[in-house]
Amino acid sequence: MRSVSSGRLHTTFEFGDLRVTSLRDGYVDMSPTLLRDEKGDVLDELPGAVPLVDGSLRLSVNAFLVTGPSGSVLVDTGASNALGSTTGSLLDALDEAGIDRASITDAAITHNHGDHVNGLIAPNGSESFPALERVWIGESDASVFDGRLAPVRERVVPITGEVAVNKHVTALPTPGHTHGHTVYEATSSTGRLLIWGDTVHVPSLQFTEPNVSWGFDGDEAQARAARNALLERLTRPGHFVAGAHLDSPGVGRVTRHGNGYALEYVAPSIA
Numbered sequence: 001m002r003s004v005s006s007g008r009l010h011t012t013f014e015f016g017d018l019r020v021t022s023l024r025d026g027y028v029d030m031s032p033t034l035l036r037d038e039k040g041d042v043l044d045e046l047p048g049a050v051p052l053v054d055g056s057l058r059l060s061v062n063a064f065l066v067t068g069p070s071g072s073v074l075v076d077t078g079a080s081n082a083l084g085s086t087t088g089s090l091l092d093a094l095d096e097a098g099i100d101r102a103s104i105t106d107a108a109i110t111h112n113h114g115d116h117v118n119g120l121i122a123p124n125g126s127e128s129f130p131a132l133e134r135v136w137i138g139e140s141d142a143s144v145f146d147g148r149l150a151p152v153r154e155r156v157v158p159i160t161g162e163v164a165v166n167k168h169v170t171a172l173p174t175p176g177h178t179h180g181h182t183v184y185e186a187t188s189s190t191g192r193l194l195i196w197g198d199t200v201h202v203p204s205l206q207f208t209e210p211n212v213s214w215g216f217d218g219d220e221a222q223a224r225a226a227r228n229a230l231l232e233r234l235t236r237p238g239h240f241v242a243g244a245h246l247d248s249p250g251v252g253r254v255t256r257h258g259n260g261y262a263l264e265y266v267a268p269s270i271a
Contacts, residue, residue: 001191001240001251003267009093011249011267015240016188018068018168021097022242022249025063025078026087028115029056034215035202038224043212050204057202060248061087061115064195065099066186070167073106075184075195076244077119077128082148090119091128105133108165110197111178112141113216116244121148136165138173138180174199174230176223177214183230191238193251199227203246207231208260231261240266 004019005012012021032052035043050057063076078090094101107129109117120135122128125148132155135145139158146153159171159182170185177198186193200206201214210228217223234241234254241263242251252265 001193001266005097006249006267007096009089010097011251012097013251013266015186015193016190018066018186018188018193020186020193020242020251021065021067021099022251023063023065023078023090023093023097024248025061025090025093025115025119027061028059028079028083028086029053030059030201032057035205036213036215036220038211038213040213040220047205049208050202059201059245060250062242062244062246062248062250063090063093063119064242064250065094065097065104066169066184066193066195068166068168068186068188071106072104073108073165073169073184073186074104074129075108075242076110076116076197077107079115080118080121080128081123082114082118087115088119088123091122101129102131104129105131106165107132107135108169108171108182108184109135109137109141110183110195110244111138111181112144113178113198116197117144117149120152127151136171136182138175138178138182140175141178141180174226176219176221176226177217179218181223181226191240193240193242194230194234195242196230197244199223199230200243201245203243203263207254207263208257210260235261 079087183196213220
């Protein structure tokens with residue numbers, strides 16, 4: 001896994017016979033009170049290693065395009081104009097990376113929250129990806145395709161179990177954050193990349209302390225179990241992670257560290 005191009009809004013990695021492009025949609029600022037202990041209570045004290053911006057947690061919002069011999073899969077789509085002016089840069093990121101929106105036929109959505117799915121529709125109300133054929137999402141989250149997202153409803157492919165999106169990308173259900181939360185594993189000639197949505201929100205804390213949960217988790221215990229299982233999976237040789245809320249560009253390796261884990265980014269990150 002090595003970076004071959006980058007700009008303000010994108011970083012492209014060569015990954016064996018695949019290319020993975022991290023696309024920066026922007027960021028959102030969230031309250032630290034969303035971090036919860038194993039009892040579901042707000043953390044008594046935030047570790048000093050967790051950075052705050054004007055008292056808030058700043059979460060990067062990323063999407064990832066996996067391109068290979070069997071086509072391109074866009075994992076998550078950002079927020080479009082649904083969450084304010086700090087997000088909505090996905091289409092600019094694609095332009096910066098030199099990627100034609102019409103080349104994207106498959107969108108794989110990790111879950112139904114707005115900063116992951118609303119980018120299917122551009123701010124002007126048109127479809128962001130004119131050649132889109134399939135929208136993959138966990139079956140339990142598929143009801144989100146109403147209102148602004150109704151134009152793509154007929155192309156939704158509900159995921160009920162492990163399923164191949166194409167020859168290189170496989171959907172793996174990981175319920176907890178939402179009932180339909182799904183991660184996508186990209187397999188190249190040199191390794192595997194696990195692309196997740198809201199498995200980790202605060203990378204400066206939830207790798208070293210993976211039992212810390214998030215206030216918007218639908219089922220905190222289930223989300224915690226999924227996070228621990230995925231982190232352990234990622235310690236295998238040749239495995240990498242890409243995360244929607246890891247510091248942009250959001251791609252790294254996971255190792256065991258004490259009673260938890262550590263993340264090493266493979267390219268310089270920005271929050």
